[in-house]
Amino acid sequence: MRKLCATCAMVAVTALVSTGVAQADDPPTTVAGLIGRYVDLSRQAEKVNEQLLKAQEKAQGLREQAATADAAFQAADKSWKQAQQQADGVVADRRHRAELLRSLVPANSVAAVLNSSSADAFTSASIAVGLAHDADDAVAAASAQALAQTSKAREEAQKQQDAASKAAAAATAIEAQVGNQRSDLQKRVSQVRAALDALPADEVAMLQSGVTAPNVMTPPGAVGVALRFAIAQLGKPYEWGGTGPIAYDCSGLVQAAYRAAGIALPRVAADQAQVGVQVSRADVKAGDLIYFYQPVQHVAIALDHNQAVQAATFGEPIKVSPIDAIGPITVIRRVVTN
Structure with a gap:
């Protein structure tokens, strides 16, 4: 009967893979192969x-x-437009003032002397005109400088806007590209998972083990808080x-556990690993963070020297x-050292 169920599962995964994006995958022909494919794709x-999380950040x-x-x-x-409006206003004001001064003081000095009641009056008028022009020129220069700046x-x-936008x-x-890659892999994992779900429970019990709370003594302090949360x-x-509270990925679980203990960690496993x-494998103790694969792509929290809590796959x-048994260890880090 088990052989029959396993055969049905192989047929199921063949049909699923053939209709999905992973048509190049050859379906495994054994239960062990099917589990191996599932773990590999996961x-x-x-x-x-992890790449998507970094890309999103x-x-x-x-x-x-x-x-x-x-x-x-x-x-x-906005500042440029205001400076431009000010410069335009200065030009218009200069034109208006020039017209006004021309109407008050004749441009021909001889005519001005003849028409003035005295030389002093002419001089005063000329000085007034000169000062007015000087002041007008100063305002125009300041306006032009402001506009240039x-x-x-x-x-x-x-330029900065264009560069930042690009x-x-x-x-x-x-x-988006990495997101599409993850969606593709998720479909492939789901296809193999569907085939695994068609098997008797004892055939894939290893994938569901470890969900019972272990009988371990958690240490005091922040490490104990993080472990009890996990x-x-x-x-x-x-x-x-x-990132919880309903479901987690590996680094999301670690981040949430240590956040519960008042310790902030980066979101991505590769960043957490810094x-x-x-510490060495021989020195592992409760609360240490164990990172797997190269480059780092998975993390678990040590419960003691031999076992760890993980959001597996x-x-x-x-x-x-x-x-x-989780995978090849890349580095082990101790976040709380006291």
Whole structure:
């Protein structure tokens, strides 16, 4: 009967894969092969999920920079327009003043002397005209300088706006591309998972084990708080990009556990792997963060020297696993050292 169920599962996965995006995948012919394919695709998807999280962080940061650059350009553009209006106003005022002065003081000095009641009157009028022109020239020069400065500032702000906009657009495109890759892998994982679900429960029991709270003593302090939080999540589903409280991915679980203890960690496993002090496998103790694969794409929280809590992979619950059975260890970090 088990052979029959396994055969049905192989037929199911063949049909599923043939209709999906992963048509090049040859379906495994054994239960062990099917589980191996499931784990392999899940690891690929987890790696791409980490890449997507990084791409999303970068794209969001660049979009915020683009918004800031756009606001700066709008402010510079407003200042430039105000300076331009002021310069136009000065020109119009000069024209009006010139017309007024021409009507008050004859341009021909001989005529001015003949028409003036005295030489002093002519001199006073001439000085008034000169001072008026000098003042007008000073205002015009200041206005022109202000216009030049704001024009230059506007041009620079526009360059920064254009550069920030292009960088944000490029990052968003990469974000979409990686998102499509993750969606593709998620479909492939789901297809194999559907075939696994067609098997008897005892055939795939290893994928569901470890959801019972272990009988371990958690240490005091922040480490104990983080571990108790993680243990309380046992049995909850894995979700790519999940940060709780209903579902988590591996780094989302670690971040949430230590956040409960008042310690902030980066979102992505590769970034988390830079925090704290490095310890050896021989020195692992409760609360240490164990990072797997190269480059880093998975993380688990050590319960003790031999086992760890992890959000393992898509389709599996959060569980406790033997540390050395999870995968190749890249680095181990201790966040709390006291």
